[in-house]
Amino acid sequence: MKQVVQSYRTGELKVADVPAPRLGAGSLLVATRVSLISAGTEKQLMDLAKASLAGKAMARPDLVRRVLRNVRKDGLKPTIEKVFAKLDTPIPLGYSLAGEIIEIGRAAPGHVVGGRIACAGAGLANHAEINAVPKNLCAPIPEGVDDEDASFVTLGAIALQGVRQAAPTLGECIVVMGLGLIGLLTVQLLKANGCRVLGFDPNPARVALAKDMGADLAVSSDLPVVVSGFTGGYGADAVILTASTSSNEPINQAAEISRQKGRIVVVGLVGMTIDREPFYKRELDLKLSMSYGPGRHDPDYEQGGHDYPLSYVRWTEQRNMEAFLALVAEGKVTPKKLVTHRFPIGEAEKAYALLESAEPYLAVLLTYPEDAAAHMERSIARVTAPARTSAGAGVAFVGLGNYAKSVLLPAFLRAGGVRLTSVVTATGVSAGHAGDKYGFAAIATDPAAALSDPDTDIVVIATRHDTHAALAAQALAAGKHVFCEKPLAIDADGLAEVLAAAEDASGVLTVGFNRRFAPLLVKAKAALEPRSGPLVMLYRVNAGEIPGDSWIQRSEGGGRIVGEVCHFVDAMTFLCGALPIEATAVAARGHDDAVSIILRFADGSTGAIVYSSLGDPSLPKEMIEVFAAGRVIQLDDFRRLSVTRGGKTSVVKSAQDKGQAALVAAFLAAAREGAAPIPVAELEAVTAATFAIEAALVGSCDAPVRERHAGDA
Incomplete structure (x- = not known):
């Protein structure tokens, strides 16, 4: 299918051929008929993408501060790799469209295939022939409203939310400053509410259009004088600012x-x-309107599909969309009057060139072929670079987020002896970019394309955490070797599913527990040998804060204990060479990701993990101390190892290396030779230990990891 994308790094804009998106359980798959280019918002995105690195930095100083913190914490090279991986990710443009439903997710009832629907959402309601849009960002198009009018639904909801924030009453005098698309829609919404409306814009053509759309008065100059006369000297009851300027x-x-x-x-x-x-003198109320309305920027509402009860939140963003479309159906709002240009999707580059020309424009629409759904494909074969196809194991990536692009994929390529067969992502945009940049033979949005591919020997799973277990089980059942980024599973049922698949599989299974392959941790383990007694281990993690609305903290992430603490449990399992069998944990009051954990291992060793989100993130992240038989091992952030024995301390220093490259190399060797780099029993016990830690946090009591391990103590 065709989709408009822009490189955030270079600013290049193009119409790309990418696979159709995958339908989520709570989403609708929509064949787009008309999408609206929001000239103001999208022009700002275009300008930022075309800016130099210095220009981008000046526009987003908050991100610059974050990068500098990461440099101090993780080092320059890893940070730069992550930054450029992020910059390389293409931006999907568009956020307002009208179309036809072609598929319905199992958790999106109340719709019918063939129904007409208006959709909103940046990164969701894209300028693309096919879009997967969450149900709470969709609104049925009423009878009598055509696709062009309905394609304004997002801007209409934004304008309507601004009007609601102003709380106008019948007969009030309202001034609208800025008569672009949202300002002109605001004029009509206020008139529908029975207000007297004065519009202001320096552009005389916009002023004339505002009068044509119902404004009682519109001017391009002398605003204070005009307002005084318009209001009988009292001043405006409310002013709605819909302008766009840094002034x-x-x-x-x-x-x-x-x-x-x-x-x-x-x-x-x-x-x-x-x-x-x-x-101060007028005791004015100042409010900022949050885009489409309540629910915006709430992932539980927008992505999770959890609606707010109408009795408590009368006007959510979806209900604003519905109300706007109802006003269009009644003829009280006439968006199509604002359309100045129309382009077919294949000529979208001309539409965006218009935004940078001197030619006057207002609303610009993209139109789409009616038969796009008939040609929908979720996998596209590509012509690849010979260097990637000559020999070696065929490797497919399912999921290609920032970590996979900046760390895992380069590690596989540096290891050598691999062919990149396919890359699978949910939307297809990043898959298309990865295909171009790295030379994958195919790009897809359906994991089945990789699992059923006879040329694929290895599947790397780097999706969100809640999908790991099922995808790993499916890939093993398909006879593939599986490298699953941590965690292996986020609950006991998922763990049981993947373990059952591994038991009968011919392929090798490993998990991205890379720290046990870190060179300095390998040296630390060697320095503990020979030993006959238990270890006492302390692992301190200055984890940093992750916002509560991050996907990692929600159901798809499984939380930070399952999602990250598994690393540290595995490192201790590696050091002592025994399975964890019991967990105790307490959390700081009000902070679920600031915890103290005690683990007991089958050989009698103990491990304490202090994992905290409360510290200064500029300080190093990880510190390990191990006490055993007259020896003390200290490993500082995988940069400095000290071994103290008999009153003497030896020190080894190196660049930070957390073992990702060594793990990938060990996995590829195992795929050739058949011996798993991490025993499945350890993958099981470490994952189960994180579940036991969570149970201990909930129950404030000791939690056995697995009963069958407890008998080994």
């Missing part, structure tokens, strides 16, 4: 034209440095 003048002018105790609502991207005096 602080609009917000301060809004204060000057407001009445005593008036309201100002910021919808557009404007400067926010305010003059205190007019706000």
